[in-house]
Amino acid sequence: MTKKKLFSEEPVEIGPESGYDNYIMAIESSCDETACAIVKNGREVIANVVASQIKTHAQFGGVIPEIAAREHMDSINIIVEEAFKQAKENAGITPKDITAFAGTVGPGLVGCLLVGLNAAKTLALVYDKPFIGVNHLNAHLCGNYLDTDLKPPFIALLISGGHTQIIDVRSYSEQNIVGETIDDAVGEAYDKVARLIGLPYPGGPKLDKMAQEGNPKAFELPEAKVDDYDFSFSGLKTAVLRLVKSFDGKELPVQDICASFQECVSSTLVKKVKKALQQSGYKQVVIAGGVAANSEIRKKMFNLSNEGYQVFAPPMKYCTDNAAMVASCAYFNTNTFDDINVEVFSRVK
Ligand code: KG4
Numbered sequence: 085m086t087k088k089k090l091f092s093e094e095p096v097e098i099g100p101e102s103g104y105d106n107y108i109m110a111i112e113s114s115c116d117e118t119a120c121a122i123v124k125n126g127r128e129v130i131a132n133v134v135a136s137q138i139k140t141h142a143q144f145g146g147v148i149p150e151i152a153a154r155e156h157m158d159s160i161n162i163i164v165e166e167a168f169k170q171a172k173e174n175a176g177i178t179p180k181d182i183t184a185f186a187g188t189v190g191p192g193l194v195g196c197l198l199v200g201l202n203a204a205k206t207l208a209l210v211y212d213k214p215f216i217g218v219n220h221l222n223a224h225l226c227g228n229y230l231d232t233d234l235k236p237p238f239i240a241l242l243i244s245g246g247h248t249q250i251i252d253v254r255s256y257s258e259q260n261i262v263g264e265t266i267d268d269a270v271g272e273a274y275d276k277v278a279r280l281i282g283l284p285y286p287g288g289p290k291l292d293k294m295a296q297e298g299n300p301k302a303f304e305l306p307e308a309k310v311d312d313y314d315f316s317f318s319g320l321k322t323a324v325l326r327l328v329k330s331f332d333g334k335e336l337p338v339q340d341i342c343a344s345f346q347e348c349v350s351s352t353l354v355k356k357v358k359k360a361l362q363q364s365g366y367k368q369v370v371i372a373g374g375v376a377a378n379s380e381i382r383k384k385m386f387n388l389s390n391e392g393y394q395v396f397a398p399p400m401k402y403c404t405d406n407a408a409m410v411a412s413c414a415y416f417n418t419n420t421f422d423d424i425n426v427e428v429f430s431r432v433k
């Protein structure tokens with residue numbers, strides 16, 4: 085992919101075909117993590133800094149967009165500086181060695197995205213380097229290229245707070261969504277069910293932890309009847325609500341409810357992924373997105389290796405929001421956004 089420097093017409097080759105080492109600095113600020121990373125050739129992380137706002141939002145039971153944006157403002161300069169410091173210490177890389185600067189353009193909270201994106205654009209202007217706008221969902225997929233030798237084609241299960249998709253990744257730049265949720269995203273379902281049973285924010289990881297101590301067969305919860313590769317989680321959420329009400333104020337068997345819910349979600353996800361694998365003929369499968377941190381989903385996905393599939397899942401630090409995945413995406417994905425005037429967007433267009 086050829087990109088232009090911002091102040092000159094001089095073209096710069098970026099990506100696997102460029103024939104030289106690329107160092108991409110990326111910034112991510114789409115939700116409640118301010119992150120900056122520098123990645124060599126899309127795979128080798130030489131700096132990775134994440135400032136989490138979880139503690140701030142916990143007192144409100146969820147992310148408050150205005151407060152999140154202000155926290156990004158407070159953190160952004162500090163984390164960029166820290167990333168440059170790490171790159172210098174780890175690889176002797178200085179700002180002038182950076183090949184291009186990248187930033188997440190969406191989907192996400194607009195006020196939050198603006199902070200990170202403007203910082204990335206400013207860095208590109210100051211150092212006269214190309215700028216690359218990155219889609220947050222594609223970035224989650226690319227988290228799987230970090231520290232691995234994964235190459236397309238593969239089937240990806242992208243599961244986050246806002247999305248649930250099965251994707252046919254044919255090449256680094258060619259992806260086809262084969263199925264997705266028709267209502268709630270899986271992370272959203274986790275967070276809503278967690279709230280229903282009285283678990284504090286962030287609900288998903290807490291529910292996962294409780295589930296590990298419960299009986300997955302304690303309650304039979306319904307699996308939605310939807311098209312081949314699609315998902316629906318709102319009926320399941322209602323079923324949990326009904327179950328909770330049936331206890332009529334008596335003490336809830338929280339662990340068993342969590343384990344039964346987790347069993348229902350994880351088996352549905354993996355069943356459909358398996359179907360997509362059989363249909364595609366691919367032998368590789370990856371999981372991505374914040375919910376890829378879930379213990380039972382990981383376990384069931386890794387069990388696919390007993391059936392001859394090669395399974396990839398990013399380590400926890402690259403599952404939840406981070407900027408290393410954004411840098412990898414800027415390197416591998418031919419993005420359409422690379423103009424300094426590119427704007428942020430909140431939802432998938
Ligand atoms: O990808 P991500 O960090 O942010 C979005 O782009 O949405 O994903 C956040 C979501 C939240 O819904 C959170 O509850 C969920 O991922 N999550 C989990 C676990 N860790 C994070 N859900 C279930 N089990 C987990 N261990």
Ligand code: ZN
Nearest residue numbers: 224244374405
């Ligand atoms: Zn995310």
